Amino acid sequence: MDVVITENSGVTKAELTGRLDTANVNDLELRFTAGIMPKAQHTVVDLTNVTFIASLGIRMLLTTARGLAGRGAKFVMFGANPAVTEIFETTALSDIIPILKTEADAMAEVAG
Amino acid sequence: MAEPEETQIVTRAGEIDLITGERLHCLELAIGGDIESRFVVGPLGLKIGRTAPADIVIADSEVSRTHCSVFLKDDQLFVSDLGSTNGTFVDGNKVTEVTELLVGSVLQVGKRVLKHEWRTRSEINHSNEIDRELEKAASYVKALLPPERKDGPILVDWIYEPSAKLGGDAFGYGQLAEDLYVAYLVDVAGHGTGAAMHAVAIMNQLRQRSLPNTDMARPELVLSTLNELFQMEDHAGLYFTIWYGVYDARSRVLTYASGGHHPSFLVSPDKGSAFPLQTRNVIIGAMPAMSFTQSSVEVPPGSSVYMFSDGVYEIIDKDAKQWGLDDFVTLILDESAAGKTEPVRLYDKVREVALPSTLDDDFSLVVMTFP
Numbered sequence: 001m002d003v004v005i006t007e008n009s010g011v012t013k014a015e016l017t018g019r020l021d022t023a024n025v026n027d028l029e030l031r032f033t034a035g036i037m038p039k040a041q042h043t044v045v046d047l048t049n050v051t052f053i054a055s056l057g058i059r060m061l062l063t064t065a066r067g068l069a070g071r072g073a074k075f076v077m078f079g080a081n082p083a084v085t086e087i088f089e090t091t092a093l094s095d096i097i098p099i100l101k102t103e104a105d106a107m108a109e110v111a112g
Numbered sequence: 113m114a115e116p117e118e119t120q121i122v123t124r125a126g127e128i129d130l131i132t133g134e135r136l137h138c139l140e141l142a143i144g145g146d147i148e149s150r151f152v153v154g155p156l157g158l159k160i161g162r163t164a165p166a167d168i169v170i171a172d173s174e175v176s177r178t179h180c181s182v183f184l185k186d187d188q189l190f191v192s193d194l195g196s197t198n199g200t201f202v203d204g205n206k207v208t209e210v211t212e213l214l215v216g217s218v219l220q221v222g223k224r225v226l227k228h229e230w231r232t233r234s235e236i237n238h239s240n241e242i243d244r245e246l247e248k249a250a251s252y253v254k255a256l257l258p259p260e261r262k263d264g265p266i267l268v269d270w271i272y273e274p275s276a277k278l279g280g281d282a283f284g285y286g287q288l289a290e291d292l293y294v295a296y297l298v299d300v301a302g303h304g305t306g307a308a309m310h311a312v313a314i315m316n317q318l319r320q321r322s323l324p325n326t327d328m329a330r331p332e333l334v335l336s337t338l339n340e341l342f343q344m345e346d347h348a349g350l351y352f353t354i355w356y357g358v359y360d361a362r363s364r365v366l367t368y369a370s371g372g373h374h375p376s377f378l379v380s381p382d383k384g385s386a387f388p389l390q391t392r393n394v395i396i397g398a399m400p401a402m403s404f405t406q407s408s409v410e411v412p413p414g415s416s417v418y419m420f421s422d423g424v425y426e427i428i429d430k431d432a433k434q435w436g437l438d439d440f441v442t443l444i445l446d447e448s449a450a451g452k453t454e455p456v457r458l459y460d461k462v463r464e465v466a467l468p469s470t471l472d473d474d475f476s477l478v479v480m481t482f483p
Contacts, residue, residue: 022303022472052434054426054473055301055353062398063349083436091353091372092394095402 001028005035011042011110017049020057029060036064040071042110046103048079053087065097074098078106134233137189139168139182139219139226142469148276150239151226157183159194160221172468174198174222182213189213189228198222223430223467249305250274256315258284265361266293270478271455279474280307280352281421282315288329291361294318295480299373299421300352301395303473310350314342331356331369332406335393339371339404344397351397355419357389359411364482366417369406371396374422374437381414383445389417416454416481418444423473424458427466454479
């Protein structure tokens with residue numbers, strides 16, 4: 001499990017790779033939030049290479065999204081595979097965090 | 113996909129001179145990143161195998177009855193294979209002769225790995241204390257679970273197997289009013305006593321039917337009230353999912369709502385079909401002022417409802433396949449087993465197919481049959 005955080009035109013991009021299970025979230029969460037929250041700017045999360053998300057992974061995403069919302073910044077995800085999409089559907093997470101197909105869609109969402 | 117990169121510090125115990133106090137050689141069996149069990153290696157060493165009298169019993173079909181042994185010599189730890197069928201490995205290398213197991217090394221036996229750690233007594237005592245606290249919390253949750261029911265309008269069997277680090281599962285059922293029965297299962301995200309105590313707090317509200325200004329017979333209202341009461345910012349960042357159903361024994365109608373939870377399943381008496389019972393609602397505590405919906409279904413005589421937590425199916429099987437809900441539903445529709453309740457049959461089956469290291473969440477499953 002890994003996270004790579006970059007910045008492009010004032011938008012933070014976080015690229016997650018691997019299984020977002022309990023053990024990995026424990027290792028990753030601090031790097032994820034510390035790489036995003038202090039910037040307090042719109043953020044897109046690339047889930048293309050994420051194969052599974054456990055409840056703690058959802059909590060990490062949700063906490064970050066809510067933290068950014070409190071600072072007036074958007075948090076958008078894209079690229080979820082069918083298995084991950086099913087998890088988002090079950091939790092209705094897309095009612096709270098926009099989940100889009102492509103990076104271009106995500107960038108358009110935060111720009112809109 | 114890139115594998116997680118790990119840094120492994122391997123050293124001889126005797127070469128560390130910064131340590132004060134007595135240290136003990138330990139083998140630690142991990143599950144999902146947490147230590148499931150710790151075994152202190154004493155002067156007599158330890159034998160590892162699939163069954164007793166091995167000191168470390170690993171119930172894995174790839175582990176031989178008497179698989180390998182570890183022993184101390186001059187305060188160094190060594191491993192010896194005892195003619196196992198599938199071999200013993202140290203840091204990925206097959207053990208063909210007596211091999212030193214350095215501190216930080218990983219011993220692989222079947223599908224399980226044990227790490228050699230060098231712990232002080234105070235570290236072990238502290239860890240044991242935490243384990244005892246987790247056991248106490250698990251006992252407390254268990255004490256709140258209702259007894260199985262063998263007669264009445266709903267027959268109930270269940271199984272609750274908390275994970276080594278204790279998840280946040282809890283469930284309950286009972287009578288709301290004449291001819292009205294309720295059942296619910298909550299799953300708090302996270303592990304440890306915090307998640308368990310949060311589950312207990314939620315369950316107590318539901319057990320006492322004490323939600324303010326809420327008709328407990330209307331699942332959508334129950335979820336809405338819970339969502340206002342348990343916003344994650346007010347509860348240490350914890351959220352939960354829930355399935356909540358109310359059964360009217362006169363009309364045989366089950367009204368239900370799920371909050372971020374996968375469906376429960378209504379299974380026909382002949383096990384020919386499993387109908388998902390789910391309404392699309394957000395997880396509880398994620399966002400205030402959300403609206404919730406409920407739905408209803410008529411329950412045919414002899415059918416059953418299977419209500420469970422995600423710990424029963426979020427596993428990786430021994431073919432390295434990540435399971436989804438469909439895989440578990442296939443198991444549900446398998447024939448019942450003589451002499452076993454349905455929850456026990458399914459628990460045994462999941463344990464049989466799962467990679468042990470992925471059984472890292474509570475396993476809670478309630479089967480309600482409606483005669």
